[in-house]
Amino acid sequence: MAKDFQSSKPIYIQIADHLSSQIVRGEMRAGEKLPSVREMAIQSGVNPNTIQRTYSEMERMGIVETRRGQGTFVTENEQVLKDLKSRLQTDIIHSFVQNMKDLGYSQEEMITGLEQYLRREQE
Amino acid sequence: MAKDFQSSKPIYIQIADHLSSQIVRGEMRAGEKLPSVREMAIQSGVNPNTIQRTYSEMERMGIVETRRGQGTFVTENEQVLKDLKSRLQTDIIHSFVQNMKDLGYSQEEMITGLEQYLRREQE
Amino acid sequence: MAKDFQSSKPIYIQIADHLSSQIVRGEMRAGEKLPSVREMAIQSGVNPNTIQRTYSEMERMGIVETRRGQGTFVTENEQVLKDLKSRLQTDIIHSFVQNMKDLGYSQEEMITGLEQYLRREQE
Amino acid sequence: MAKDFQSSKPIYIQIADHLSSQIVRGEMRAGEKLPSVREMAIQSGVNPNTIQRTYSEMERMGIVETRRGQGTFVTENEQVLKDLKSRLQTDIIHSFVQNMKDLGYSQEEMITGLEQYLRREQE
DNA sequence: GTGGTCTAGACCACA
DNA sequence: GTGGTCTAGACCACG
Numbered sequence: 001m002a003k004d005f006q007s008s009k010p011i012y013i014q015i016a017d018h019l020s021s022q023i024v025r026g027e028m029r030a031g032e033k034l035p036s037v038r039e040m041a042i043q044s045g046v047n048p049n050t051i052q053r054t055y056s057e058m059e060r061m062g063i064v065e066t067r068r069g070q071g072t073f074v075t076e077n078e079q080v081l082k083d084l085k086s087r088l089q090t091d092i093i094h095s096f097v098q099n100m101k102d103l104g105y106s107q108e109e110m111i112t113g114l115e116q117y118l119r120r121e122q123e
Numbered sequence: 124m125a126k127d128f129q130s131s132k133p134i135y136i137q138i139a140d141h142l143s144s145q146i147v148r149g150e151m152r153a154g155e156k157l158p159s160v161r162e163m164a165i166q167s168g169v170n171p172n173t174i175q176r177t178y179s180e181m182e183r184m185g186i187v188e189t190r191r192g193q194g195t196f197v198t199e200n201e202q203v204l205k206d207l208k209s210r211l212q213t214d215i216i217h218s219f220v221q222n223m224k225d226l227g228y229s230q231e232e233m234i235t236g237l238e239q240y241l242r243r244e245q246e
Numbered sequence: 247m248a249k250d251f252q253s254s255k256p257i258y259i260q261i262a263d264h265l266s267s268q269i270v271r272g273e274m275r276a277g278e279k280l281p282s283v284r285e286m287a288i289q290s291g292v293n294p295n296t297i298q299r300t301y302s303e304m305e306r307m308g309i310v311e312t313r314r315g316q317g318t319f320v321t322e323n324e325q326v327l328k329d330l331k332s333r334l335q336t337d338i339i340h341s342f343v344q345n346m347k348d349l350g351y352s353q354e355e356m357i358t359g360l361e362q363y364l365r366r367e368q369e
Numbered sequence: 370m371a372k373d374f375q376s377s378k379p380i381y382i383q384i385a386d387h388l389s390s391q392i393v394r395g396e397m398r399a400g401e402k403l404p405s406v407r408e409m410a411i412q413s414g415v416n417p418n419t420i421q422r423t424y425s426e427m428e429r430m431g432i433v434e435t436r437r438g439q440g441t442f443v444t445e446n447e448q449v450l451k452d453l454k455s456r457l458q459t460d461i462i463h464s465f466v467q468n469m470k471d472l473g474y475s476q477e478e479m480i481t482g483l484e485q486y487l488r489r490e491q492e
Numbered sequence: 493g494t495g496g497t498c499t500a501g502a503c504c505a506c507a
Numbered sequence: 508g509t510g511g512t513c514t515a516g517a518c519c520a521c522g
Binding site: 296299 | 512513514515516521
């Protein structure tokens with residue numbers, strides 16, 4: 001049972017994001033079966049309806065396919081997964097740059113700021 | 124009237140973020156008076172309650188001070204503003220690094236990814 | 247209270263279809279406010295959650311926009327409504343033609359079959 | 370193995386519809402033997418239970434008859450097959466007219482719309 | 493007041 | 508067993 005959700009985002013989105021990360025990182029392969037709605041609900045310590053919603057959302061995005069009576073599977077369309085990864089990456093970078101720009105940082109400052117942060121983190 | 128809010132974040136937060144950016148960038152100076160709630164509401168095309176909430180939130184963070192009968196002012200405590208800028212910057216970098224890590228990127232990939240993005244943007 | 251739903255399709259889809267028809271037929275105009283979730287739930291004799299789902303689905307399709315704390319409105323993007331109407335019409339005709347073809351009917355037979363049906367209906 | 374089922378309809382219905390079309394079009398004649406459940410399952414790449422259900426459904430509608438130990442056969446009652454065809458046709462036309470009416474089209478517009486669609490298709 | 497999320501528990505169709 | 512729908516009732520953030 002893992003119940004560490006931040007209150008800001010909906011739980012069903014947080015779980016979807018988490019699963020998407022796993023898929024994008026290759027921890028779950030194309031065609032692989034996801035835990036059943038009920039099982040995942042127990043694992044995550046939430047109501048099955050919430051997982052249902054997670055899976056629906058992911059299906060809507062094409063990340064996952066459901067086969068009736070069989071379960072939910074990572075899409076076998078590798079192109080979708082590739083696109084997903086690059087889209088996610090671009091979104092993250094884009095919002096980073098946007099936010100830094102709003103704060104008045106130049107492009108150089110963004111890079112040095114990031115490098116400093118990473119150096120500090122390594123210690 | 125400017126009504127271009129993205130649906131994801133609460134409007135009162137979006138406005139607070141926008142004002143904070145202006146202050147941090149130095150477009151609004153310490154001690155400067157902000158528009159009245161009513162005026163700001165008209166400018167933004169938004170319900171005065173929403174602006175009220177924006178100002179309350181910013182006061183809670185120590186960014187602005189309200190003086191009864193006079194209005195709302197950017198804090199004159201320069202230290203707070205400095206801290207604000209560095210905190211905002213750290214938050215942005217932190218969430219960037221976290222998100223990229225979730226996608227499976229290494230520290231080097233984060234930097235090169237950012238550099239590529241910026242290079243592409245310049246063209 | 248109106249509870250005449252066919253069992254085959256999900257209720258939330260049937261309601262969405264019904265609302266879409268009304269919008270497409272011009273009975274609801276662009277920008278017009280839909281009944282609140284709770285009110286619509288009472289009108290339709292279903293649970294508010296079901297209407298919630300109806301509205302979400304319609305928003306996903308771009309037919310409707312929700313403004314926080316204000317309600318749900320028919321989109322003001324007239325182009326979307328035009329496209330919707332033509333898409334719905336094409337879909338209907340397409341599946342009609344496909345089904346008739348599967349039964350072995352020629353194009354002429356489809357038209358005469360339809361004309362006969364309509365003539366019979368008028369009496 | 371043919372696994373191209375649209376997700377909306379149950380698979381066993383899709384197969385039943387497909388078989389019914391073949392029978393109505395005369396590709397399968399009265400009294401002809403259908404593939405065994407097991408064989409059909411392999412052909413369709415589907416669970417035998419699903420085919421079983423298809424055949425049951427078709428027997429319920431009087432389209433096929435199962436003879437113990439021999440298999441499943443298209444009914445030899447030609448009247449049933451005639452009725453089936455006309456019933457299927459009427460159903461298709463009926464739902465077409467109903468749907469078009471819901472969209473606000475007049476009878477004339479239904480016919481011209483259909484004619485236009487067919488003309489476009491021919492090119 | 494509005495829409496959005498979540499839980500609990502139930503029932504159904506499908507494979 | 509699987510996913511999908513629905514109800515009942517609750518709580519929350521937003522405007």
